Amino acid sequence: MSDLAIFPLTDEHKMLRDAARDFAQNEIVPVAADFDESGEFPHATIKKMGGMGFMGIEVPEAYGGAGMDSLAYVLALEEICKADAAHGVIMSVNNSLYCHGILKFGTEEQKKKFIEPIASGKAIGAYSLTEPMSGSDAGTMKSRATRDGDFYILNGRKSWVTSGPVADYLVVFMMTDPEKKQKGVSAFLLETKDLAGFIRGKKEPKLGIRASATSELIFDNCRVPASSLLGKEGEGFKIAMTVLDAGRIGIASQALGIAEAAYEAARSYATQREAFGQPIGAFQGTGFKLADMKTRIEATRLLIYNAALAKERSKTTGERYSQEAAMAKLFASETAMFVTHQAVQIHGGMGYSKELPVERYFRDAKITEIYEGTSEIQRLVISRAELGFK
Numbered sequence: 556m557s558d559l560a561i562f563p564l565t566d567e568h569k570m571l572r573d574a575a576r577d578f579a580q581n582e583i584v585p586v587a588a589d590f591d592e593s594g595e596f597p598h599a600t601i602k603k604m605g606g607m608g609f610m611g612i613e614v615p616e617a618y619g620g621a622g623m624d625s626l627a628y629v630l631a632l633e634e635i636c637k638a639d640a641a642h643g644v645i646m647s648v649n650n651s652l653y654c655h656g657i658l659k660f661g662t663e664e665q666k667k668k669f670i671e672p673i674a675s676g677k678a679i680g681a682y683s684l685t686e687p688m689s690g691s692d693a694g695t696m697k698s699r700a701t702r703d704g705d706f707y708i709l710n711g712r713k714s715w716v717t718s719g720p721v722a723d724y725l726v727v728f729m730m731t732d733p734e735k736k737q738k739g740v741s742a743f744l745l746e747t748k749d750l751a752g753f754i755r756g757k758k759e760p761k762l763g764i765r766a767s768a769t770s771e772l773i774f775d776n777c778r779v780p781a782s783s784l785l786g787k788e789g790e791g792f793k794i795a796m797t798v799l800d801a802g803r804i805g806i807a808s809q810a811l812g813i814a815e816a817a818y819e820a821a822r823s824y825a826t827q828r829e830a831f832g833q834p835i836g837a838f839q840g841t842g843f844k845l846a847d848m849k850t851r852i853e854a855t856r857l858l859i860y861n862a863a864l865a866k867e868r869s870k871t872t873g874e875r876y877s878q879e880a881a882m883a884k885l886f887a888s889e890t891a892m893f894v895t896h897q898a899v900q901i902h903g904g905m906g907y908s909k910e911l912p913v914e915r916y917f918r919d920a921k922i923t924e925i926y927e928g929t930s931e932i933q934r935l936v937i938s939r940a941e942l943g944f945k
């Protein structure tokens with residue numbers, strides 16, 4: 556299909572998208588199944604992606620990034636995720652959950668120190684909000700940061716941290732004043748190297764995106780300078796939510812990439828595989844499935860580009876784009892589940908086999924309905940924006 560007419564892409568967008576596509580197809584596709592099988596972190600390809608500017612697409616060049624816009628980011632991420640969603644989530648966390656928040660809320664000093672290594676691909680960043688007993692209800696976290704002169708003492712257990720086992724830098728959210736609930740949360744920026752009292756906990760064995768590393772992080776009387784505070788004390792919940800708005804557009808793009816890969820595999824199989832004397836795509840039962848898959852994919856793309864443009868506008872107006880981001884993520888992740896489910900079905904037994912990547916797409920799609928806010932949380936954000944109730 557040609558580019559969507561209502562979202563005209565510049566030559567720069569197309570060049571970036573093509574570069575991401577070439578890289579993804581030539582460098583990631585050949586290794587994706589092996590990394591999925593072993594569950595190893597793909598350090599080498601991630602480093603190369605950093606070298607190509609994919610780890611800080613919207614980060615200004617002055618801080619080591621590519622200095623491009625929000626649409627450029629989703630275009631590149633979609634291509635990477637079409638090849639492998641595990642590489643994609645590492646890219647998404649570095650760009651959105653990590654760099655975006657520091658760019659928006661960090662001091663000049665923090666931007667210089669904490670963004671450049673990630674945006675240039677020399678190091679890995681992570682974002683740590685969730686706890687064993689605090690997921691969707693993020694305002695109920697138990698981890699504590701206690702002020703002690705020019706330091707904070709961090710204590711607590713964080714869970715489900717993408718890139719937790721390998722992160723060189725970390726944005727972590729902790730309660731500084733539990734009585735104030737959401738208004739008592741603060742954000743901290745940490746370098747993990749030689750950080751006393753910082754322990755990487757158990758690595759999660761996962762259904763999908765297996766090459767991305769996910770773990771608990773434990774803070775045991777971890778003493779950090781007060782200058783580690785990102786934004787103001789008590790501003791952490793707002794920072795966490797603002798960053799998740801950006802992150803959700805990234806996960807929507809991840810879901811789109813997975814759905815497209817599954818769709819293309821199913822379409823190709825439907826033209827080649829024959830049954831009852833004709834290609835299975837010639838049966839309406841298969842053709843109509845492909846029609847629904849394609850239609851949902853294109854609708855997803857519109858929602859994602861719309862959310863990306865809203866995010867771009869927000870850089871000058873400061874307006875929130877929470878609803879656009881939530882709608883894009885909700886629809887994209889449910890599309891990825893629908894499309895991968897149908898793609899497995901169209902492939903029959905071969906869809907269930909590890910000889911083809913379709914079963915991996917199916918496993919990878921599920922997480923997009925869960926992390927960075929479940930589909931239920933997206934519906935909550937959308938309905939609250941519509942109705943004004945809380």
Ligand code: CAA
Nearest residue numbers: 684690691693694716717737793796797877926927928932
């Ligand atoms: N932007 C800016 N401010 C926001 C905001 C946003 N998107 N959302 C809420 N706020 C502000 C509100 O305006 C409010 O401030 P005021 O009182 O000054 O108006 C304050 O934050 C509290 O908001 P709510 O009362 O709406 O908060 P809540 O407790 O009801 O929670 C929620 C709202 C939407 C359910 C939120 O808790 C949420 O998004 N939960 C899901 C968390 C999530 O997505 N976790 C995923 C973690 S990351 C991950 O998945 C792992 C990974 O590494 C990839």
